[in-house]
Amino acid sequence: MYITGLIHRDRFFNLAVRWLMDRVEPDDGRFATKVFIYDQLATIPTGRDLMREIHTAVRPDPIEFRSVTFKDDLRAAIIEACRNPTPRQEELFERFCRHPEEFFPGTPVDLILATAASGALIGMVRFKRIQRVADKASRRIADRLAEQIERAAQSTSMDWSVAEDMVCRAFQEGTVAFQPEDLRIDDLVGYKFVGNEEELAAIEQAIREHPRVRRVEREVHQGIYNDVNLLIDVELPSPGEIVSRRWGWDWSLAILRGLDRKTLERDFGTYVEAGARTFRAEVILTTFDELVESEFGRSIHEERVLYQRSSAPYTGRIARNASYIVEYLLRLAISPTVEVDEVPFKMWGRYLPASVSLAIWRLFGVSTGPRLFDSLLLESSD
Secondary structure: OEEOOOOOHHHHHHHHHHHHOOOOOOOHHHHHHHHHHHHHHHHHHHHHHHHHHHHHHHOOOOEEEEEEEEHHHHHHHHHHHOOOOOHHHHHHHHHHHHOHHHHOOOOEEEEEEEEEOOOOEEEEEEEOOHHHHHHHHHHHHHHHHHHHHHHHHHHHOOOHHHHHHHHHHHHHHOOOOOOHHHHEEOOOEEEEEEOOHHHHHHHHHHHHHOOOEEEEEEEEEOOOOOEEEEEEEEEOOOHHHHHHOOOOOOOHHHHOOOOOHHHHHHHHHHHHHHOOOEEEEEEEEEOHHHHHHHHHOOOOHHHHHHHHHHOOOOOOHHHHHHHHHHHHHHHHHOOOOOOOOOOOOOOOOOOOHHHHHHHHHHHOOOOOOOOOOOOOOOOOOO
């Protein structure tokens, strides 16, 4: 994966590609763990300040932030913020209240909601979850390899499974080449601004003129889901500023990931100094009406995710194994385990999801995973 929201994205990309070829180096686990501890200290405060400054440039009212961990709470916040619902919104909200089971209840999210003093929902920050990153990375790999498998099948008059085996052997031999653009993921962190058309135009202009924004790519989405999507490169403060603001940081959660406080304090400055000076983020500009449709109506986000998964051009074992490997790498980064000797899944292997679950449970110190029956002693009797 080439995750452009990381400041050590090149090194992490090289690590991920090595893992796809089953080549693990001794420091991989420690580095992956540090990436997802240190990067949040480097990039998230900068992104949050940027969001606040953009809002302030357009709306001078104070902003309040609060965390949301389930989509149910986001939908409740949208209903609460809608003081004068349209007939369409009343219909959707009533349906949600009567049949919440139809709206993917219990879906976990990592969101920070931004609200104005008036109670209006004016934006949010979204952090992509591990399974979504793994899914997206596997789709990138599948897109990259589907054509290669097809060409191999056509050029040698082989059936698809034999051609797939040929590509599997190429992974085993380490001859599959990936470029960062092949596996690029730009939306590890996303910022959503909500407003009317005039406000959104002003917000986009403020983003383009912000002194920390170095590049803007624009795409308009139209159809069942409508918004303006921007990819922006954000300049970080100096390494000294980033290091200084980590004072008072609570390392307790990070310590649960297998690294001691002394190591974390010692290595942070070196990590920041050696990293890139910018990171990329996704910005979505949307109206409140479209936000409602994306959570309650014609373009519910979860349905779009399911459609993306089901419509992939190739979903064979290479795509599945890529997803397993990426998920395992990311779970390792947040687990108490920091050292691994090998990748438990090979791109050329065959595995059931139960094997993946067991390997991940082991990262967290559970050797057998959850069982329905525990250690029953069956004795025969005459």
